[in-house]
Amino acid sequence: MSGQRGHELQLEAITQRFHDFVAVRDINLRIGAGELVALLGPSGCGKSTLLRIISGFMRQTEGRVLFDGEPVDHLSPSRRGVGIVFQNYALFPHLSIRQNIAYGLEVQGVAKAKRDARVDEMLALVHMSEFAGRFPRQLSGGQQQRVALARCLAVDPKILLLDEPFGALDKNLRLDMQIEVKRLQREYGITTVLVTHDQEEALSMADRVAVMSRGRVEQIASPTDIYDRPATLFVNQFVGSTNVLDGTVSTADADGSPVVALAGGRRIRVASDAPLTAGSAVRVSIRPEHLHLHAEAPGADALPGAVQTALPLGALVVYDLALEGGAALKVSVPRQRGEALLPAGAQVWAAPQPSAGYRAFPA
Amino acid sequence: MAAPRAPLTLPLTALFAAGFVAPLCVLLMLSLAAGDDGSAGLTLAQYARFLGDRFNLSVLGSTLLLGAEATLVCLLFGFPVAWVCARAGARWQSVLIFLVVLPILTSVVVRTFSWIVILGRQGLLNQILLGLGLIDAPLKLLYSEAGVVLVLAQVQMPLMVLPILTVLSRLDPNLADASRALGAGEWRTLWRVTLPLVMPGIIAGCILSFAASITAFVTQTLIGGARLLYLPLFIYQQAVGANDWPFAAAVSVVFMIAVLLVVVLLNGFGRRYEKHV
Ligand SMILES: Nc1ncnc2c1ncn2[C@@H]1O[C@H](COP(=O)(O)OP(=O)(O)OP(=O)(O)O)[C@@H](O)[C@H]1O
Numbered sequence: 001m002s003g004q005r006g007h008e009l010q011l012e013a014i015t016q017r018f019h020d021f022v023a024v025r026d027i028n029l030r031i032g033a034g035e036l037v038a039l040l041g042p043s044g045c046g047k048s049t050l051l052r053i054i055s056g057f058m059r060q061t062e063g064r065v066l067f068d069g070e071p072v073d074h075l076s077p078s079r080r081g082v083g084i085v086f087q088n089y090a091l092f093p094h095l096s097i098r099q100n101i102a103y104g105l106e107v108q109g110v111a112k113a114k115r116d117a118r119v120d121e122m123l124a125l126v127h128m129s130e131f132a133g134r135f136p137r138q139l140s141g142g143q144q145q146r147v148a149l150a151r152c153l154a155v156d157p158k159i160l161l162l163d164e165p166f167g168a169l170d171k172n173l174r175l176d177m178q179i180e181v182k183r184l185q186r187e188y189g190i191t192t193v194l195v196t197h198d199q200e201e202a203l204s205m206a207d208r209v210a211v212m213s214r215g216r217v218e219q220i221a222s223p224t225d226i227y228d229r230p231a232t233l234f235v236n237q238f239v240g241s242t243n244v245l246d247g248t249v250s251t252a253d254a255d256g257s258p259v260v261a262l263a264g265g266r267r268i269r270v271a272s273d274a275p276l277t278a279g280s281a282v283r284v285s286i287r288p289e290h291l292h293l294h295a296e297a298p299g300a301d302a303l304p305g306a307v308q309t310a311l312p313l314g315a316l317v318v319y320d321l322a323l324e325g326g327a328a329l330k331v332s333v334p335r336q337r338g339e340a341l342l343p344a345g346a347q348v349w350a351a352p353q354p355s356a357g358y359r360a361f362p363a
Numbered sequence: 364m365a366a367p368r369a370p371l372t373l374p375l376t377a378l379f380a381a382g383f384v385a386p387l388c389v390l391l392m393l394s395l396a397a398g399d400d401g402s403a404g405l406t407l408a409q410y411a412r413f414l415g416d417r418f419n420l421s422v423l424g425s426t427l428l429l430g431a432e433a434t435l436v437c438l439l440f441g442f443p444v445a446w447v448c449a450r451a452g453a454r455w456q457s458v459l460i461f462l463v464v465l466p467i468l469t470s471v472v473v474r475t476f477s478w479i480v481i482l483g484r485q486g487l488l489n490q491i492l493l494g495l496g497l498i499d500a501p502l503k504l505l506y507s508e509a510g511v512v513l514v515l516a517q518v519q520m521p522l523m524v525l526p527i528l529t530v531l532s533r534l535d536p537n538l539a540d541a542s543r544a545l546g547a548g549e550w551r552t553l554w555r556v557t558l559p560l561v562m563p564g565i566i567a568g569c570i571l572s573f574a575a576s577i578t579a580f581v582t583q584t585l586i587g588g589a590r591l592l593y594l595p596l597f598i599y600q601q602a603v604g605a606n607d608w609p610f611a612a613a614v615s616v617v618f619m620i621a622v623l624l625v626v627v628l629l630n631g632f633g634r635r636y637e638k639h640v
C-alpha cells in the first residue's frame with residue numbers, strides 16, 4: 001500500500017462540446033482526499049463523459065483537471081494513475097484471474113516475487129483466492145466485479161472511478177457489493193468517483209452527491225442535504241418523490257418569510273434559497289412523507305382536500321388527494337396495525353410536519 | 364429437429380456431391396490408375412514419381428514458400444488497415460472497405476496487366492525510384508518472386524482485412540481502455556490485449572489468403588513469367604502440355620494434402636485463442 005493515502009481531485013471549469021452540442025458545461029468540483037462522491041443524474045446528462053475526461057480518455061474542450069493541485073491534462077490515461085471499473089468489468093478474457101490482477105503490476109515492471117505477493121494480497125482482499133486460476137467467463141457477475149476492483153486497486157491508483165459498477169447485478173448481490181466496495185474504499189482511503197443513475201445507491205454510498213442535469217452540476221451536497229434541502233426543483237424531483245404545486249409570490253407575512261398564493265387561492269408560507277419577488281410565478285414542492293393528515297384545520301399552511309385513492313404499501317399508506325382548484329397532492333403516512341384506511345371522498349387537511357415545510361423554486 | 368428439414372437441404376447436398384466430392388473422387392482414382400493403357404488395378408507409382416524427384420519437390424516447396432511470403436506481407440499491411448478501419452468513423456470505414464475490396468471487383472486480367480505496367484523495367488515504380496534517386500539502375504520487379512509476392516498480397520488483401528476487421532469491431536473497446544488505465548501504452552495494449560483477442564480473425568485471414576495465393580494461377584504465371592515455376596502451372600503443364608493426366612492428378616492430390624496440413628496447423632494454433640472469445 002502506498003504511504004500517501006488519498007489524493008485530492010479538482011475539476012476547474014470543465015466544458016466538453018461535441019460539435020455544437022454541449023455535453024458537459026462549466027463544471028467545478030473539488031473532491032477531497034479519501035472522499036467518495038457520487039455523480040447522479042438521468043441518462044445522457046454527461047456522467048460518463050466527465051469520467052472519461054478525468055481518466056484522460058477524452059480531452060476536454062475547456063477547463064483543467066488537477067490531482068493534488070497539479071494539472072494532469074498533459075498526461076495520457078496510462079500515466080495518470082486512475083483506476084477504472086467499467087460497467088461490464090472489462091476483464092481480459094484471455095488471461096486468468098491471477099494474470100488479470102497482475103497485469104498492471106507487470107506493466108509497471110514490478111519484480112515477479114513482489115508481484116505474486118501483491119496479487120495474493122489483492123485476491124484475499126476481495127475473497128477470490130480460490131478462483132485465481134479461473135478465467136473471467138467462468139465467474140459470476142459479482143465475482144467478476146470483485147476481480148475488476150482488485151485489478152484496479154493492485155496498482156494503487158490515485159483516483160478510483162466507478163462507472164455504474166452495480167448496474168449489471170441483481171438486487172441482493174448489488175447490496176452486498178455496495179457494502180463491499182464501500183468497505184474497500186474506506187480501508188484504502190482512496191478518492192472515488194461513482195457514477196450512477198440510481199438515487200438510492202448514490203445516497204447510501206457517497207459522502208457527497210453531485211446531482212447532474214444536462215451537462216451541469218445542479219447541486220453537490222451531503223446525501224441528507226440533497227434530500228432535505230434540494231437546491232433546485234430538478235434535484236427535488238430527481239431525488240426522492242415530491243408534490244409540485246403552482247403559485248404566485250405575494251407579499252411577505254409579518255415575520256418576514258415569503259408567502260405564496262396557490263392556484264386554488266390558499267396562502268402558504270414557503271422557504272426558498274433564491275430571493276422571491278412579489279408577483280412572480282413559483283413552483284412549490286413538498287415531499288409526501290413530510291405531510292400529515294388532519295380531520296380538522298390544524299392552522300396556517302394546511303391544505304384541504306378530498307381523498308381520491310388510498311394505496312396501502314405495508315407500513316405506509318399513500319393517499320392521493322384532490323385539492324381545491326383541482327391540483328393533486330400525495331401524502332404518505334405511517335399506518336398502525338389494524339388501522340382502517342380513509343374512504344374515498346373523505347374530507348381531510350394536509351399540513352407539513354413541524355420539522356418540514358414547503359420549498360419554493362422559481363418557475 | 365433435423366429430420367423434417369433434411370429434404371430441404373437435399374438439393375444443396377446433391378450439388379455439393381456433384382460439384383465437389385465427385386470430381387475429387389475422379390481425381391483420386393485417376394491419380395491411382397495403373398497406366399495410360401487403362402489397365403486395371405491401383406498403384407502409387409505416380410506419387411512415388413513426384414515425391415522421388417528433387418525438382419518436383421522444390422516446386423512444391425517454392426509454392427508453399429510463396430504462399431507463406433504473400434500471407435506474411437498481406438498480414439503486415441492488412442492488420443494496420445483493419446485496425447484503422449475499425450477505429451474510423453462510419454463514413455471513412457465504408458470508403459476504406461471499398462478500397463480494400465476493389466481488387467476483387469476488377470477482372471484478374473486487367474488487374475494483372477496494370478501491375479505489369481507498374482512493375483516493369485520501364486514501369487511506374489522504377490521511374491519513381493529512379494527519379495527520387497533512391498536507386499541507380501532499374502530493379503527487377505517483374506518476373507521476380509518479390510513481384511509475385513507483392514501482387515498476391517495486394518490481391519488477397521480483402522481476404523485478410525475482412526476477417527480481422529470483423530473480430531476487431533466486435534472487440535469491447537473498454538478492454539483497451541482498461542489496459543491503458545492500468546498503465547500500458549498503446550503498443551503494449553496492442554500486443555498484450557488486442558492482438559491475442561483478434562488472433563482468430565488473423566488466423567482465418569491467413570488461411571484464406573494463403574490458400575488463395577498458392578492457387579493464383581494467372582497472377583503467378585503472368586507476373587512470375589516462365590522461369591518461375593509454381594505448382595498450379597506445373598500441374599497445367601503436365602495435364603494439358605504433356606497430356607499426363609494421372610501424374611497431374613497425383614500432383615494435385617499431394618498439393619491438396621500439403622495445403623490441408625498447413626490449414627490444420629494454423630487452425631490448431633487458432634484454437635488456443637478461440638475459447639476466450
Ligand atoms: N463521442 C461523442 N460524440 C457526440 N456526442 C457524444 C459523444 N459522447 C457522448 N455524447 C453525448 O453527450 C451526452 C452525455 O453522454 P454521457 O455518455 O456522458 O451520458 P451519461 O450521463 O453517462 O448517460 P448514461 O447514464 O446513459 O450512461 C449524451 O447526450 C451523448 O449523446
Ligand SMILES: [Mg+2]
Nearest residue numbers: 047048049163
Ligand atoms: Mg454513462
